[in-house]
Amino acid sequence: MALLRFLIIISISLTLAACDPYPKDPGHTLAQIQQLGMMQVGVLEAPPWTNQENGGGIEAEIIQEFADSLNVAIQWHDLSMHKAVKKIKEGELDLVVGGITADTPYAKEVGLTRPYLKTGDKKEDHHVMVVPRGENRFITTLEKFLAEHQNDIAAKYRGAHL
Amino acid sequence: MFSASHDEYDQEQQSSLKKARVLEYVTILYQASIIFLMFKVLGTSQAMKTAWIEDCLSLIPPVCFLVSSYVSAKNPTRNYPFGFHRIGSILFLCAALSLLVVGGYLVFDSGMKLYERHHPTIGMKEFFGRDMWLGWWMMIVLLWGTFPPILLGRLKMKHVKPLNDKILFTDAKMNKADWLTAVAAIGGILGIGFGFWWADAAAAIIISVDILHDGWRQTNDAVTGLMNRAPKDVDNGYSDLPQKVEAALNAFEWIEKAEVKLYESGNLIFGQGCAYVKSDDAVSADKIRMATKKALETDWRLQDFALTLCSKDRKDD
Numbered sequence: 339m340a341l342l343r344f345l346i347i348i349s350i351s352l353t354l355a356a357c358d359p360y361p362k363d364p365g366h367t368l369a370q371i372q373q374l375g376m377m378q379v380g381v382l383e384a385p386p387w388t389n390q391e392n393g394g395g396i397e398a399e400i401i402q403e404f405a406d407s408l409n410v411a412i413q414w415h416d417l418s419m420h421k422a423v424k425k426i427k428e429g430e431l432d433l434v435v436g437g438i439t440a441d442t443p444y445a446k447e448v449g450l451t452r453p454y455l456k457t458g459d460k461k462e463d464h465h466v467m468v469v470p471r472g473e474n475r476f477i478t479t480l481e482k483f484l485a486e487h488q489n490d491i492a493a494k495y496r497g498a499h500l
Numbered sequence: 501m502f503s504a505s506h507d508e509y510d511q512e513q514q515s516s517l518k519k520a521r522v523l524e525y526v527t528i529l530y531q532a533s534i535i536f537l538m539f540k541v542l543g544t545s546q547a548m549k550t551a552w553i554e555d556c557l558s559l560i561p562p563v564c565f566l567v568s569s570y571v572s573a574k575n576p577t578r579n580y581p582f583g584f585h586r587i588g589s590i591l592f593l594c595a596a597l598s599l600l601v602v603g604g605y606l607v608f609d610s611g612m613k614l615y616e617r618h619h620p621t622i623g624m625k626e627f628f629g630r631d632m633w634l635g636w637w638m639m640i641v642l643l644w645g646t647f648p649p650i651l652l653g654r655l656k657m658k659h660v661k662p663l664n665d666k667i668l669f670t671d672a673k674m675n676k677a678d679w680l681t682a683v684a685a686i687g688g689i690l691g692i693g694f695g696f697w698w699a700d701a702a703a704a705i706i707i708s709v710d711i712l713h714d715g716w717r718q719t720n721d722a723v724t725g726l727m728n729r730a731p732k733d734v735d736n737g738y739s740d741l742p743q744k745v746e747a748a749l750n751a752f753e754w755i756e757k758a759e760v761k762l763y764e765s766g767n768l769i770f771g772q773g774c775a776y777v778k779s780d781d782a783v784s785a786d787k788i789r790m791a792t793k794k795a796l797e798t799d800w801r802l803q804d805f806a807l808t809l810c811s812k813d814r815k816d817d
Contacts (some may be wrong), residue, residue, distance in 0.1 A: 344683050349688050364619060390640055449621035472619025472697050478633055480625040485631060489554035 361474040367432055368476040377405050380415045380422040380468075382436025385499040387465075390416040396494045397435040397467070404483050425449055426470055433480070434468035444468070450475060454484035455491055508768065508803050509663075516659040520668055521569060522657050524562040527675070530652070531559050534645040540627075541637045545620045546613045547703035548638055548687035550606050551681050554711055555645065558678065561671035561752045564591040568667065572766050579586075582804065585766030586726075591666060591723035592667050596793075599715030606708030606780045620692055635689045641788055642689075646682040649675040661733055663736035664767045666725075670718060681707050728763035741802065743768060745795050749773060749807075754782040760795075762802070770804040775783055779810060 364370065370433045371377045379401055388395035393414065405412045415422075415431065422434040423444050441451055441461040449471040453464035469477050483490070509517060538552040543781060568588030576583040589742045625634040651677030660669045691699020703779040722735070731739040742760045749758035755775045762771030777783050 345680075348690075350687060361622065361635060361693035364697040366697045449619075452623050452625070469621070470619075471621050472692075474622050474635075474692065475622045475695075476632075477621060482631075485624065485626075 339351065340431060359475060361478065363475040365429065365470065365473055365474040367470055367473040371410055371432060371476070371498045372408065375410045377408070377410050377412050377433065378415065378431045379412050379416055380425060380434035380436070381437075382417070382419055382422065382434070386439030387437035396491070396498055397437070397495065400479060400484070400487065400491060401433065401435055405489070407483060408479075412481055419444065429470065432470065432476065438466055438468055440464035440466050440469075442466075443456060448478060449473065451481050451484065454481070454488065455495060457495070508733065508800065510800070513662050513800075517551065518663040520656060520659040520663065520665075521566060521712060523652060523659075524671070526647070527562045527652050527656075527671075528559060528749050530648060531555060531562075533614060534641070535559075537644065541625070541634060541641050543620070543634050545622060545638065545692065546610055546618065547685045547700050547707065550610060550707045550711075551601060551706040552641065553606060554678075558674055560598065561592075561667055562596040564588065564595050564666070565667045565671060567591060568766065572660060582765060582770065585768050587667075588667055588766045589725050589764070592670070593726065595717070596715055596722045598713055598720035600719050601715070603710075603712030603715045605707055607705065607712055610701055610704035610708050611684050613704065614698060618701060619697040620700045622689075622692060629692065632763045633693070636691050638658065638689050639686050640742055642682045642686050646679045653678075655810040659724065664734060666721070666734055666767065674714065674771050677710075679709065684710075684730045684802060722812050725764055731762050731764045731769045741799055742771075745771075745773065745798050745802070745805075747799075748794050748798050749791055752787070752794075754778060754787055755791065764778070765804075767801070768803045769799070769801045771802070773807065774808055774810040775809075783809065 339400045349414070357492065361480045367489050381390055381398065386395055392442075398414075398426075402412065415425070417425070419436075419438075419442075422436075426434055426448055435447075438449065438450075441464075442450070449469040450466045451469060452456045453466055455465040457463045457465070467480070469480065506514070507515065522591045533724055535552065535555050538548065538555055542548050542552060547762050565588070571587045572583070572585045573586045574580075576677045596648075620640075624631055625637055626632075627637060653672045656668055656672035656675065659665075660672060675748075684703045688703025691703070725732075731741055740764075742762050745760045745762070746758050749755055749760070754777055756778045757776045759774045760771060761773075762769050775788075775791065788807055788809075792805060795805050795807065796802055
């Protein structure tokens with residue numbers, strides 16, 4: 339019976355999925371970062387989230403901690419949103435930060451993390467980061483890290499707005 | 501407004517109708533829950549979007565069945581002398597057209613996603629305090645939407661024959677076949693997880709071709725049904741009812757030959773017969789009444805039948 343065959347295929351796939359890192363990156367983003375020991379991060383000018391002048395900011399600090407957790411270094415690229423979107427689509431950047439919110443007009447062109455910090459109910463208060471589309475291993479790794487550190491992030495945010 | 505009842509149905513059919521109505525109400529409620537849950541986990545997957553639209557479309561047949569089951573029960577009026585049985589066929593045509601149009605659009609949309617090399621982004625999602633990959637949640641919802649409809653489809657199928665209802669038949673068949681959609685969608689999501697970005701669009705194309713196919717077949721069926729073609733049974737073969745009625749009429753000693761034309765009106769059958777008589781002297785009003793009664797007794801679906809006398813001259817034309 340077709341239905342039975344379907345159940346068997348699903349169970350085999352699930353077993354396979356459980357063995358390996360799952361979901362995977364179609365473009366091997368995370369594997370490449372780890373292999374090169376280097377993450378390419380685009381930074382917009384958006385204090386207090388990021389600061390192109392002194393390299394500081396809430397998001398810059400968070401991403402530095404994320405890179406530390408992966409044991410890799412970061413190469414920072416200062417640029418505009420427009421350029422950043424172009425570069426992430428071309429695969430030259432792994433991540434873009436800089437006060438980006440869920441209402442970004444580029445949402446249809448790039449991948450976004452889920453909101454890691456909500457300072458209000460509106461979409462413009464939902465803070466996200468820009469990632470390459472469909473690189474789901476990298477995205478889930480980043481999202482898990484952000485979820486585990488959400489109290490820390492909230493504290494940083496309060497600190498910056500005192 | 502709907503005070504009239506389906507007096508063409510016997511006891512068993514009345515109970516079938518009641519059960520079928522309950523099943524359709526259950527289907528609508530259940531389908532609504534699936535549509536809500538699917539919407540919660542849609543993400544940016546094209547396969548999920550397509551499966552979700554199919555779930556929305558599958559609300560149409562139950563609604564058509566329920567509306568027509570109430571409206572067609574109304575007795576004929578002076579302005580609607582043939583009754584209201586066709587409402588179902590007309591609603592069915594609208595539903596079939598919507599499948600055809602939406603199916604066509606989705607095939608195009610999914611094809612474009614493949615052409616544009618759309619990489620679906622699926623991240624983490626938390627429900628009920630449990631944080632995991634959204635793809636897993638999608639598969640859970642798809643499974644929830646798979647098995648109960650199969651059961652509902654099987655239960656509905658039992659009432660198709662007694663009621664001779666094509667909408668109910670289509671609905672039951674779609675419910676039973678719906679798991680194919682879930683399989684395709686789950687395959688697509690699993691594929692995304694394995695790093696095959698194209699699995700998503702491929703699954704979406706499979707689902708949308710299935711919708712388009714259903715739409716094409718049903719539109720075909722609905723249009724030809726409304727053209728007064730000869731009646732078909734629910735399993736879609738031409739009914740042998742015209743031959744049966746002709747045989748019943750030919751059995752009368754005063755009828756030399758009978759020709760019968762029948763058509764569908766909703767789930768019922770209407771039509772007319774032409775009797776060529778051996779000699780005009782052999783005909784009486786009573787004999788015609790008897791023959792008409794006999795014809796109507798051939799099958800419960802035959803609810804309106806007019807018998808006229810035809811002259812031999814016309815037969816020779």
